[in-house]
Amino acid sequence: MPNGWFTFVAITTVKSAVLLGVLLTAVAYTVWLERKVIGHIQNRWGPTRVGPFGLLQPLADGVKLLLKEDISLSGVYQPLFILAPVLAVGLALTSISVIPIGESITVRGVPVQLQIADVNIALLVLLGVTSIGVYGIALAGWSSNSKYSLLGALRASAQMVSYELSLGLSLVGVLILTGSLSLREIVNHQGEWPWQWNVIAGGQLVAFFIYLTAAFAETNRIPFDLPEGETELVAGYHTEYSSMKFAMFFMAEYTNMVTVACVATTVFLGGWHGPVFGPAPVRMALPLFWFVLKVFFFLFLYIWVRATLPRFRYDQLMAFGWKVLLPLALANILITSLVVAVGT
Amino acid sequence: MLHQILFFFFAAACVAGALNLLFQRHPINSALSLIVVMGSLAVLYLLLGAEFVAAIQVIVYAGAIMVLFIFVIMLLNAGEEEHVGGSRVAAALGYPAVALLVGLLAWAVVRSSGSAGLTLGGFVGSTQAIGYLVFRGFLLPFEVTSVLILIAIMGAVVLARKED
Numbered sequence: 001m002p003n004g005w006f007t008f009v010a011i012t013t014v015k016s017a018v019l020l021g022v023l024l025t026a027v028a029y030t031v032w033l034e035r036k037v038i039g040h041i042q043n044r045w046g047p048t049r050v051g052p053f054g055l056l057q058p059l060a061d062g063v064k065l066l067l068k069e070d071i072s073l074s075g076v077y078q079p080l081f082i083l084a085p086v087l088a089v090g091l092a093l094t095s096i097s098v099i100p101i102g103e104s105i106t107v108r109g110v111p112v113q114l115q116i117a118d119v120n121i122a123l124l125v126l127l128g129v130t131s132i133g134v135y136g137i138a139l140a141g142w143s144s145n146s147k148y149s150l151l152g153a154l155r156a157s158a159q160m161v162s163y164e165l166s167l168g169l170s171l172v173g174v175l176i177l178t179g180s181l182s183l184r185e186i187v188n189h190q191g192e193w194p195w196q197w198n199v200i201a202g203g204q205l206v207a208f209f210i211y212l213t214a215a216f217a218e219t220n221r222i223p224f225d226l227p228e229g230e231t232e233l234v235a236g237y238h239t240e241y242s243s244m245k246f247a248m249f250f251m252a253e254y255t256n257m258v259t260v261a262c263v264a265t266t267v268f269l270g271g272w273h274g275p276v277f278g279p280a281p282v283r284m285a286l287p288l289f290w291f292v293l294k295v296f297f298f299l300f301l302y303i304w305v306r307a308t309l310p311r312f313r314y315d316q317l318m319a320f321g322w323k324v325l326l327p328l329a330l331a332n333i334l335i336t337s338l339v340v341a342v343g344t
Numbered sequence: 345m346l347h348q349i350l351f352f353f354f355a356a357a358c359v360a361g362a363l364n365l366l367f368q369r370h371p372i373n374s375a376l377s378l379i380v381v382m383g384s385l386a387v388l389y390l391l392l393g394a395e396f397v398a399a400i401q402v403i404v405y406a407g408a409i410m411v412l413f414i415f416v417i418m419l420l421n422a423g424e425e426e427h428v429g430g431s432r433v434a435a436a437l438g439y440p441a442v443a444l445l446v447g448l449l450a451w452a453v454v455r456s457s458g459s460a461g462l463t464l465g466g467f468v469g470s471t472q473a474i475g476y477l478v479f480r481g482f483l484l485p486f487e488v489t490s491v492l493i494l495i496a497i498m499g500a501v502v503l504a505r506k507e508d
Contacts, residue, residue, distance in 0.1 A: 080372070121471065124399035131407025135379070138411065142372065142418045154418060161411055181471060 007110060015116050016097070023096055027254040028058035034303045041307040062247075070243040073144075080143035085241065085248035088136030092255035095129040098122040099262045100184045102272045102287050114288075115184065122183040123175070126263060127168050130218065134160045136252065137220075137227070141237035152236025155314065156227035159217055162321040163224075167214035169329035170207040173336040174267050177202045183263075187271030197270035203339065207332045208268045210325050212301075215260040217321065219253060221302055223309040224317060261298035269294050351391055358384035369424045375413045382406040396471040 032047065032054065039046025047054030073081075099122075102114035119125060134157050141153020175181060177198065178189045190197045199208045217224040228236035238249045265271060274290030276283055312320070361380035368374045382405040389398035478486050 080376075119395075121395050121399050124396070124403065128399055128402035128407060131403050131411070134407070134411050135414070138414050138418065142414075150418065154415070157411055157415060161408065164408075 011110070011112055012116060015112070019096060019116060020093065023093065023255065023258060024251070026258055027251055028062065030254050030257065030299055031061070031250075032058050033299065034306070037300065037303045038307045041304075065244055065247040068243040070245065073240055075145045076240060077143040077145065080139045081240075082245070084136050084140035084143060085245045085252070087139065088133065088252035089248045089255070091129050091133045091136065092252040092259065095126055095259045096255070096262065098125050098183060099259070099266060100187060100271065101262075101291050105284075118182065118184055120180070120182045123171060123181045123186075123267075126259075127164070130160075130167070131164060133252075133256070136249075137237050140241070140249070144237070144240040146240055148234045148239045149237050152227045152233045152239070155233075156220060156237055159220070159224065159227065159317060159321075162318060163214045163217035163325070166210055166321060166325040166329045167218060169326070169333060170210035170214060171267060172329075172333045173204050173207045174198050174202060176333070176336050176340055177204075183266050183271075187266055187273065190270040190273055192270070192273045192275060194270075197268065197273070199268040203336070204268060204332075206328060207336075208264075210329050210332070211264060211268065213325060214321075215264065216302070216305070217317070219256045219260055221253075221257070222306040223312050225311060226314055226317060257299065257302055258295065261295045261302075264298055265291060265294040347391055351388065354384040354387040354391075358388070371417045371425070372414065375410060375417060378413070379406050379410050382410065396474050 035057070036046035036054065047057040050056040050060045097116040098119055100113070100115035100118065104111050104113040106112070137156045137160075138153050141149040141151075141156070144150070174186060178186045180186065180189075186198075190201070195201060198204045216222075220227050227233075228238070233239070238246055241249060272287035272291040274286065274293075276286045278286070358381055361377045361384060365374045365377035365381065368377060382401060386398045386401040386406065389395075389401060
């Protein structure tokens, strides 16, 4: 038994370390991708100076943010001012741990699942972490002791609480179809061809769009980025933050983007499933490739939308969340459960 | 073994959070202590095997309800409480009453179940089991409760709406 224990701890540690490394690199390069893609959409070049195609830009930015002066303010409530970014980034990184990125592989006779923790209430864990994530932003705004920060934080928490409902309810249709909260089972419920994925085979197209919209609002991205609307609130809840503390909020936002993309992939687009063919090594690598491709698609969509859409007005945002998305999500649950009930 | 360590750690965190809630002067610190209490309770549920209840505890209590608490504190911009001496009668009656209540509760718990009544992970708390209970065994109470909550919501809307 001690041996089993040791293997478990060792495997989990290695998995966590690798996933964290990959995730943070992905976050850094999502920023690069965003600047590059938006640049090209707006007929500019984006970053070009640091490295080929500006590829070393994230590294340079990271060093810059680390070396910048961490301005200490006299008016802030220090304990919470420091706790807030830690909370934001910590929770953002936590949620990736329940997401399965592939089937289990065998390393030296030990089966290794490509997922840090295969819990059977994975979706609830995700929703729980998201609902706690509001505190990072709320506390940042409050402890900054500044008008702009407080208004930004109020906007952000109201928006996140409102859209969390639609976000959670949009996933219920898939849960009814699968009969499980485990993300691994949700993925295995879907086939390898696009028409066998929940978004089409399960008739969850509407739920998919509700999820996407709510996810944009949850991550405070354009067109729902009112919490940091720079024309009215300077930078919203992180106005008073500088140096690495500011970078942590930035990291949290982009990590949340990646997580949300992973969840959308897992729940609606069949996770790592996709056409598998060719010789053995290609067969091994393809599922991971499909997963990454789908996540990349979502990240690209985020950036594309940012370059395209203007910002909502705040009353429009609230009205849209409560009067359009929520009823739609409820109707989707009703119809899905009717179809399932009649089908069985 | 690991279960015991986790239990004592989070039970201690729970009690410490509750005490901190009382001793802190600033409302926001008290609210944050309450979140710690809720979170530790969720872990204790999880240790009992009630995974669904644990998740809901985090989502509903630590997430939704406490966000509203923090929201109100932020909106009112509540400052530090001022410490008042309190009356002697309250102190004379209050402390024995609390001791009596805690003693009674402890006696009732020990008497009714004994320490053998609860086993780690022996609780029926899977999502499926709770679903069956709520939608079969306790369907009527569940529906009555939801109607009750609906009435409360409508009452709040009526009270909050401004007459033009």
